[in-house]
Amino acid sequence: MELSPREALNLVSATESRAREQRFYRFSSPHLVLWGVIWVIGYTGSGLLPVRDINYLWLPLIAAGIVVGGFFRRKDIMPHAATKAWLMMLPALVFYIVTLIVMQPQQLAQFMIFPVLCVAVAYAYMGIFAGMGYLWIGTALAVLGLGGYFFLPSILPFWLAAVGGGGLIASGLWLRSR
Amino acid sequence: MLDELIHQPLRLKLMTALYAERNLEPLDFPRIKRITEATDGNLGSHLTTLEKAGYIEILKDFLGKKPRTRAKITASGQKAYRAHVAYLRELLEQGEG
Numbered sequence: 001m002e003l004s005p006r007e008a009l010n011l012v013s014a015t016e017s018r019a020r021e022q023r024f025y026r027f028s029s030p031h032l033v034l035w036g037v038i039w040v041i042g043y044t045g046s047g048l049l050p051v052r053d054i055n056y057l058w059l060p061l062i063a064a065g066i067v068v069g070g071f072f073r074r075k076d077i078m079p080h081a082a083t084k085a086w087l088m089m090l091p092a093l094v095f096y097i098v099t100l101i102v103m104q105p106q107q108l109a110q111f112m113i114f115p116v117l118c119v120a121v122a123y124a125y126m127g128i129f130a131g132m133g134y135l136w137i138g139t140a141l142a143v144l145g146l147g148g149y150f151f152l153p154s155i156l157p158f159w160l161a162a163v164g165g166g167g168l169i170a171s172g173l174w175l176r177s178r
Numbered sequence: 179m180l181d182e183l184i185h186q187p188l189r190l191k192l193m194t195a196l197y198a199e200r201n202l203e204p205l206d207f208p209r210i211k212r213i214t215e216a217t218d219g220n221l222g223s224h225l226t227t228l229e230k231a232g233y234i235e236i237l238k239d240f241l242g243k244k245p246r247t248r249a250k251i252t253a254s255g256q257k258a259y260r261a262h263v264a265y266l267r268e269l270l271e272q273g274e275g
Contacts, residue, residue: 009263009266009270011190018195
């Protein structure tokens, strides 16, 4: 069956879109695995350490994540991807900081769940533009995180380590295979 | 001028996928399949057709001990693809679509 010009150009457009999406998944999957490992360590430690020591765990973990993430830059896959990713995450980061200042959470559980929700929303938003895989990841993170917050408060940090951290690791591996 | 070799649904998708990655590393078969939604049997024969026309290059090497086959669009393939897409756009603008 002969392709009409319109059908052919639609095929071209759809294929270009899939190629772009694949490229973004290849670039971003190691970062998800990295941050998944950080969340596993951070949230597990948050469940085991005294509250006053939790920041001493998270701050170096986050710094390590940023430094190690820099080594994953793949200019051959996506020359400007790192810049674009930061620009996409920046509103979520600003929102996170400003909301903490304005809302002043009082409970440890609120401090724990809030970054998960911010990341979930950022991923869902990213999914709309960069690939639907991220929309599913963001949605799963939010649903599972909130499930733990409301129904498993006594083990919340360990729940977040498992479903948040473990979820990010699994998501990174899943994106690599898509 | 319509390039009959490229103007076939899967070959057009193949050329588009390889053109999109032309400045990056060659694409391996699993990635090509995912982008073009092709099956193994289909993919092999169409890639061979494009290779015989000089539009793509098939590269065989090893990743560790595992054999790997990848494809990359050639300079003449890029030229042919660009000309074909430009012609399609021209036809569409003329109301042939």
